[in-house]
Amino acid sequence: MEKIRYFDHAATTAVKEEVLKEMLPFFNIEYGNSSSLYSIGRRAKKAIEKAREKVANAINCNSKEIYFTGCGSESDNLAIKGIAYAQKEKGNHIITSKIEHPAILNSCKTLEKEGFNVTYLNVDNDGLIDLKDLENSITNKTILISIMFANNEIGTIEPIEQIGKIAKKHNIIFHTDSVQAIGNVKIDVKKMNIDLLSLSAHKFYGPKGIGALYIKSGINCNRLQDGGHQEKNMRAGTENVAGIVGLGKAIEISHNNLEKYNKKLQELRDYYVLQVQQKIPHIKINGHQTKRLPGNSNISFEYVEGEALLLNLDMNGICASSGSACSSGNSNPSHVLLAIGLPSKLAQGALRITFGDENTKEDVDYLIKTLEEIVPKLRNVPLETLPTRT
Ligand SMILES: *Cc1c(COP(=O)(O)O)cnc(C)c1O
Numbered sequence: 001m002e003k004i005r006y007f008d009h010a011a012t013t014a015v016k017e018e019v020l021k022e023m024l025p026f027f028n029i030e031y032g033n034s035s036s037l038y039s040i041g042r043r044a045k046k047a048i049e050k051a052r053e054k055v056a057n058a059i060n061c062n063s064k065e066i067y068f069t070g071c072g073s074e075s076d077n078l079a080i081k082g083i084a085y086a087q088k089e090k091g092n093h094i095i096t097s098k099i100e101h102p103a104i105l106n107s108c109k110t111l112e113k114e115g116f117n118v119t120y121l122n123v124d125n126d127g128l129i130d131l132k133d134l135e136n137s138i139t140n141k142t143i144l145i146s147i148m149f150a151n152n153e154i155g156t157i158e159p160i161e162q163i164g165k166i167a168k169k170h171n172i173i174f175h176t177d178s179v180q181a182i183g184n185v186k187i188d189v190k191k192m193n194i195d196l197l198s199l200s201a202h203k204f205y206g207p208k209g210i211g212a213l214y215i216k217s218g219i220n221c222n223r224l225q226d227g228g229h230q231e232k233n234m235r236a237g238t239e240n241v242a243g244i245v246g247l248g249k250a251i252e253i254s255h256n257n258l259e260k261y262n263k264k265l266q267e268l269r270d271y272y273v274l275q276v277q278q279k280i281p282h283i284k285i286n287g288h289q290t291k292r293l294p295g296n297s298n299i300s301f302e303y304v305e306g307e308a309l310l311l312n313l314d315m316n317g318i319c320a321s322s323g324s325a326c327s328s329g330n331s332n333p334s335h336v337l338l339a340i341g342l343p344s345k346l347a348q349g350a351l352r353i354t355f356g357d358e359n360t361k362e363d364v365d366y367l368i369k370t371l372e373e374i375v376p377k378l379r380n381v382p383l384e385t386l387p388t389r390t
Contacts, residue, residue, distance in 0.1 A: 002317040005363045009203075009295060009356035010152050010180060011321055015246065016205040016357075022249045023207065026242035034239050035230070044241045051248025055212055058255040059197060060188040067213045067234045068244050072179040072200030075213040076103035078235070079175045079196045082221040083144045084111050087173070091141035097121045097129050097158075098339040100148050101177055105335075117141070126288035127156030127340050131166065138170050145174050149181035149197075153336040153352060154287030155296025157185065164193025173219060179203055179211075183254035184262065184293050195219055199251075201243065205357065206250030210243030261357065265295035268355045268364055273297050275368045280375055284346055286337065295355035300337075300346040303379045309351055312374040318367060321352040 006014075015023075026047065032040030034048055049063070056063040069075045084094065096108055098120045108118045119137045121129045129147060145167050150157045160176060167174035175196035178187060183204030189197055195216045202208040215221050215234075227236025254261065276283060282302040301309065306322035313320050322334075333347035342350075353367070 004317050004319060005359075005366060006319045007353045007355060007359065007363075007367065008319045008321050010293075010352065010354035012202045012208065013205045013356055014358070015202075015207050016250065016253065018253065019206055019246050019249045023242040023246040026245055030241070034241060035228070044239075048239055048241060048244050051244045054248040054252045054255075055199075055214075058182070058187070058251045059214060060190050061214055062217065064232075065214050065217050067215060067231045068239060068247070069211045069213055069235055070237075070240070071209055071211045072177070072198055072203070073101075073103035073211075075179075075198035075200070075211045076101065076177055077107050078213055078221070078224055079198060079215075080104060080107040080144070080146060081111065081224055083173055083175065083196065083219075084116055085222040086220040087143040088116075091139075091143045092116045093119070093139055093141040094144045094146065095119045095121065095134065095137050095142060096146045097123060097148070099123050099127060099151055099153075099156075099336045100146070101152060101179070104146055104148070104177055121147075123156075123339050125341050126291070127151055127154050127286075127336070128288060128291070129158060129163075131159060131162055134163065135166055135170075138166075138172065142170070142172050145172055147174075147176060149176045149178035149187070150185065150293050151287070151336060152180045153334055154298045154340065155180075155293035155354075156288045157181070157291045157293065160194070161192045167195070168193045180293060182251070183258070184265070184295065186258060189214060189216070196221070201247035201250055204250050204254045207243050207246040210240055210247045212247065262294045264357075265355045268359055268361065269295055269297050269353075271361065272353060272355075272364045272367065273299070275364070276371065279368060279372055282379075284342075286340065286342065286350060293354075297353045297355075299351055299353075300342065301349045301351060301375055301378075302346065304349040304375060305378065306348050306350055308378050309349070309374065312378065313370065316370045316374075318370060321354070322350060 030043055032044045034045040052063040052066045055066045112118055123129055147158050147163050173195045176194055177198045179200045182199045197214040200211040223234050225236045284300040286298040310322050333344040337347035
C-alpha cells in the first residue's frame with residue numbers, strides 16, 4: 001500500500017513511542033486500582049499524581065486544580081453545566097461564541113432547554129470575537145463566559161488574555177476550551193485570568209479517551225457524574241491510569257518542545273500556503289493571517305466540492321479534512337465557516353490541512369503536486385471561463 005501522508009492533526013494525532021512506553025506497564029503490571037491501599041494501588045495513585053503535576057506545570061497552576069476526565073468533550077460538558085448548576089442562584093446567563101466546538105454549543109443548547117439564557121457572540125471575517133461586543137453582552141445575570149482558545153477549523157486564536165481581564169473586572173467565571181491550543185501555544189492560566197480550561201491528550205500525541213479540566217481553586221463547580229469519590233469528588237469512576245500517565249508524558253514532551261515544534265509547523269504551513277497561492281488560482285485563505293495556530297491552514301478552493309476533494313486526496317494516500325471531523329459525513333457547510341461570513345459555496349470547498357510532528361517538506365511537495373492535479377479536474381470547467389470573484 002502507498003505511504004499515508006497524514007495532514008489531519010487537528011482531528012487526532014498518533015501516540016508517541018515514549019508516551020506509549022510509559023503507558024504500557026499500567027495495563028497489566030501496575031494494574032492496581034488507585035483507591036486501593038496495597039502497594040500496586042498506591043503506585044497507580046502515585047503515577048496519577050505525577051501526571052497531574054505535569055499538566056499543572058504546563059499551564060502554570062497547582063496540581064490540586066487539575067481533574068482528569070474521559071475526553072475534551074467531557075471536560076467541556078463538566079465546565080459549562082457544572083458551573084451553570086453551581087452558580088444558578090447568582091444568575092442564568094452564559095456568554096459563548098458561534099464558532100465553539102459542538103461540545104460547548106450543545107451543552108449550551110441543553111442548558112437553554114433548562115431555562116438558562118445563552119448569548120452566542122458573532123465573530124468577524126477572521127474568526128475573532130469583538131471585545132466590546134463581549135462587554136456589552138454582560139448583564140447582572142451573567143455567570144459564565146466560555147470562549148475557545150483557538151478554533152479547530154480555521155485556527156484563529158482568540159484574545160484570551162483580554163477576555164480574562166474583562167471577566168475578572170466583572171467578576172464572572174471564565175472558561176476556555178483549549179483543546180486545540182495546548183501543545184501549540186504557550187498557556188499561563190494565572191497570567192491570562194483563566195478560571196477553567198479544557199484539554200484532551202489525543203490532540204498532542206497522547207492517547208484518545210483521556211482529558212483534563214483545570215478548575216481554579218475556590219470556584220464552585222458541580223459534578224455531573226454520580227458514583228465514588230475519585231478526582232476529589234468531581235468525576236466518579238475508576239481512573240484510566242494508563243491514559244492519565246500517557247496524558248502526563250505527552251503534555252510534558254510538548255511543553256518542553258513548544259518553541260521548536262511551533263517553528264517547525266509554521267514553516268511547513270507557510271511553505272504549503274505559499275505554494276497553493278502560487279500554483280492554484282481561485283482560492284481563498286480562511287482564518288486570521290497571523291493570530292492563528294502554527295500548523296493550521298484552511299483554504300477554500302472555489303468551484304470545488306470539498307467532499308470530492310477529500311475522496312481524491314484519500315485515493316492518493318493523503319488524509320485531510322473538509323470541515324471538522326466531528327461533522328464529516330454530514331455535508332452541511334461548517335458552522336464556523338458560515339460564521340466568518342463565507343458564502344456556502346466557498347464553505348463547501350474548504351480544505352483543512354493541519355500539520356504535525358511527522359510531516360516533512362517532501363510530504364508538502366507531494367500534497368501540492370496532488371492538489372495541482374486534482375483541483376482542475378474537479379472543477380471540470382476550463383479556468384478561463386470561470387468568473388473572477390470580487
Ligand atoms: C477535539 C476537540 C474537542 C473534543 O475533544 P475529544 O477529546 O475528542 O472529546 C473539543 N474542543 C475542541 C476545540 C477540539 O478540537
